Amino acid sequence: MAWTLARRAHAMNPSVIREVLKLTERPGIISFAGGLPSPRTFPVDAFAESCARVLRDDGQGALQYGASEGLPLLREQVADMLPWPVDPAQVLITTGSQQGLDLVAKVLIDPGSRVLVENPTYLGALQAFAPMEPRIEGVAGDDEGLDPQALRRAAGAGEAPRMLYVLPNFQNPTGRLMSDARRQTLVELAQELELPLVEDNPYGELWFEAPPPAPLSARRPDACIYLGSFSKVLSPGLRLGYVVAPHALYPKLLQAKQAADLHTPSFNQRMVADVLRDGFLDRHVPGIRALYKSQRDAMLAALEREMSSLGLQWNRPAGGMFLWVRLPRGMDATELLPRAVDKGVAFVPGAPFHAGEADPRTLRLSFVTATREQIDAGIARLAEAVRAYPLRQAA
Ligand SMILES: Cc1ncc(COP(=O)(O)O)c(C=O)c1O
Missing domain, CATH: 3.90.1150.10 (Aspartate Aminotransferase, domain 1)
Known part of the structure; x- marks a missing residue:
């Protein structure tokens, strides 16, 4: 055939x-x-206890279909964890943040759309964006992160880019951290250029000396989509991540999520919600x-x-x-x-x-x-x- x-x-x-x-x-x-x-x-022991507790207390819910938005308790926990005011209604639980990248790509990219990324950037994001057939353009940076001058040049060099994908914290692959000043310059420039930001932050909690400066999304929540993950702080095998989206964009991401996999596994969400109780992280x-x-x-x-x-x-x-x-x-x-x-x-x-x-x-x-x-x-x-x-x- x-x-x-x-x-x-x-x-x-x-x-x-x-x-x-x-x-x-x-x-x-x-x-x-x-x-x-x-x-x-x-945390294998914590999950062993949670697994037993979830099955005992809410076994039927854990084994049933769930809402595409995610488990309400987990959405609240995510909103509470983040360092800026987030409405749980803005939180979409995803099957790893990799799925968040896929959903964002489906919702924002047409064939031929311009998409800006840091150069270098996370390979899995390039893979997630590629099927939507964008023109992906790398923007240079230095030890402090993305170079604002290079961003201005890139953004102005054609039709308006659909988004800038950026990893301010301990970037994959370089490990670099974007400075506070650079973050502020970047959000101000993005505002001037009317450039939507997609901020991916799976590594932000893994700091060695001091916590990183405030995320881009905290500085300008209305113009940012934020991707988070439990993979690096709990377990990647559970495939649990989340997207925090402005209210205006949320319904489209939700529809893309419904079409992709209906919802993230009910059981895994309940286990993580259970583990997270009492400040476990x-x-x-x-x-x-x-x-x-x-x-x-x-x-x-x-x-x-x-x-x-x-x-x-x-x-x-x-x-x-x-x-x-x-x-x-x-x-x-x-x-x-x-x-x-x-x-x-x-x-x-x-x-x-x-x-x-x-x-x-x-x-x-x-x-x-x-x-x-x-x-x-x-x-x-x-x-x-x-x-x-x-x-x-x-x-
Ligand atoms: C920058 C970045 N984003 C997203 C992901 C995907 O993570 P998840 O396990 O949450 O799908 C990774 C995984 O390594 C990553 O490095």
Whole structure:
């Protein structure tokens, strides 16, 4: 049978990260490639208790269809958690924040619409947007985040963009944090340009030294869609996220949600609502921060020890799960990867995270799932691969 694929199916791409993860399944590979939270942080005991309680107290509700908006209690809990006044009626519970990206794309993007993103940005967002056939344009940034001048130039270079997708907190892939001043400039500029903002914040709670500055959505709630997730603070396997949308946009997102999967699993929502009672996150999340901070410090120390004479540059993320590395001139991270895997270590090359111009010298390292010993050994192996990179390939 010769299937004729829809144009949007042609626009779908396999995730490069999944391809890299296949390489890492080889025995003995130390992987800094995945974007998985550390399973040591999953509150298994709390969920065991909640699971039993939910089935005992509300088993029929937990096993029944539910409202597309989400469980009322969980929507209230989400609204209460956020650092600006949010009406629970603005909260849409989603099947992971990845679904939020899909719904936003369906509601805002036509074929050919301009969509602005940071360069680099989260690969899963590029994947979610691609089937709607937008023209995705990357906007440059620096250590403080998105560059307002570059945004002004990009926004003015054609028809009005439908949205700017932005990750102010410990961005995936770079780990960078947008400064307070930059956030303020960005929301003011977005207001001037009448540019809708889609703020994605799965990592904001994972800060190491100080909480991040107020979200963009807190500064201008009427012009922002905010995406949040329980994946990095509780468990990604439950697939629970949320969208906070201005009232005017909410009904369309809700209709898209209904069409996609009717609702997010009733059972999972009840379990999370139960776990969240009595301020659980306030007790649980500090442990994740402490663990990830010590892992980051271990990776920074290993990089300093192994790489300081090799001409690489790396940042010092103030939270999140990722560290961003730049190889010396003439090296290409995609070419380095198979050589690194031969030495027994894996990472994700930075190029696929770029929309438009890519920097082939960049790569992403996750510091959260490997043990301290694996971090030391893995970075030493990576240094070996860098040292063995053939000079003839240097430009
Ligand atoms: C920036 C960003 N947004 C969204 C997601 C999707 O998260 P969820 O598990 O909530 O679907 C991820 C997952 O890694 C991410 O890094």
